[in-house]
Amino acid sequence: MEIDRERLAKNFIELCETDSPSRHEKQVSLLLKDIFTSLQADEILEDASNAITGSDCGNLVIRFAGSLDLDPIFFSCHMDTVEPARGVEVLRTGDVFTSKGETILGSDDKSGLAACIECMRVLKENNILHRPLEFVITTCEEIGLIGAKALDPAMIRAKEGYALDSTGFAKVITHAPALNRIDITLQGVAAHAGLHPEWGVNAITVAAKAIAVCPCGRLDDETTANIGTIQGGMASNIVPETVTIQAEVRSHNQQRLDAVTREITAAFEQTVATWKDHTGQAKGTPSVQIDVREDFPIMALEKESPVIQRVAKAAESLSMHLVYEKGGGGSDANIFNGHGLATAIIATGMTNVHSTNEQVELQDMVDLTRLLLAMATEQQS
Structure with a gap:
């Protein structure tokens, strides 16, 4: 199965130079539809998730029926990129791709997309038998996984898959934490800071008193907490009336996630409840409103699970050594796993992502394509 390196490189550059910042993915969506139509996809579906996400297009699910009597699998990537992402110009130095320096490159996640496309091109042009394949391509991943959250999981026929979306190479993420977001609004009473501060x-x-007793940082091997933003006050001569705080808790352990979340909310509730007016002249008392929401669920795949054994077997057939890691961030894979679709994360070779120093090497994308082909065909050589 010969991979056309230059074709892969050309396609990657075209994808990167087709702008697709979050909520503006339509042009790359149209490009992908054209490419997969030329590859004679059996179905190209676009959902109506844009009504929820605010994007100018929906998620794509692309199906190839296959001819091997093997379980279907899916490969997932996202279309969107972080800013600055407009007017991307790719600079190729040997086999290393970067942007010209004013924008991100877009290898997050177009390196994964390019490998998916080359995989199907190789299968088609060589008439290679393969299992049923689906490509699940989401919008708005970079702004809270909202494309994947808005995708109806019933659109995905395969029960297992792989999100091609991580830095480094020859790496598989098997575990990722759940994340709770905590929005806190603390209400005080405004007064003139010079004339009547006691009011x-x-x-x-x-x-500040509540934050001082909140857990923060790395709490154990599985759990982190962070007070991320705090905003409040109008001017130095006004006693600040309102403060808004954004915090988060992440954990690979649901019980710890819940416990630390409760600890943070309790810190604010107890601080407000035990507040004392030492002057006796305050024109009110403090109050707090707290909103906790699960941003994404835990992802946990054991090495013995079929989805991990499949990628391990494919890598072994290629004499490729994989490492397996626990991640600290969230991805579309968390959402898919939450729907009961076992999904591992495979690194694509991208580095320095979310910066203008982002880069990826062609050989890593070639090797990723080889790995996808091995899983698509279950080759044993």
Whole structure:
């Protein structure tokens, strides 16, 4: 199965130079539809998730029926890129791709897309028998996985798959934490800071007391917590009336996730409940409103699971050594696993992502394509 390196490189550059910042993925979606139509996809479906995400297009699910009597699998990538992402110009130095420096490159996640396309081109042009394949291509991954969250999982026929979306190479992410987001609004009482400060309730100082007793940082091998933003106050001569705080908790352990989330919310609730007006002149008391929402669920795949054994077997057939890791971030794979679709994350070779120093090497994309082909055909050589 000969991979056309230059064709892969050309396609990767075309994808990167087709702008697709989050919520503006339509042009790359149209390009993908054209490419997969030319590859005689059996079905190309676009959902109506844009009504939820605010994107200018929906998620894509592309199906190839295959001819081997093997279980279907899916490969997933996302279309969108982080900013600055407009007017991308790719600079190729040997077999290393970067942007010209004013924008990101877009290898996150177009390196995965390019490998998927080359995989199907190789299968088609050589009439190679393969299992049923689906390509699940989402919008708005970079702004909270909202494309995947809006995708109806019933659109995906395969029960197992692989998200091609991680830095490094020859790496498989088997575990990723769940994330709870915590939005806190602490209400005090405004007053003139010079004339009548005792009439006010300083929301910032109340919040500071709560934050001081909140768990923060790495709490154990499985759990982290962070107070990420704090905003409040109008001017130095006004006792601040309102403070808004954004916090998060991540954990590979659901019980710890819930416990640390409760600890943070309790810190604010107890601080407000035990507040004392030492002057006796305050024109009110503090209050707090807390909103906790699960951003994505835990992802946990054991090495003995079929989805991991398949990629391990494919890598072995290629004499490719894989490493298996626990991740600390979230991806579309968390969402798919939450729907009962066992999904591992495979690294694509991209590095320095979310920066203007982003880069990827052609050989890594070639080797990723080889791995996809091995899983598509279950080759044993």
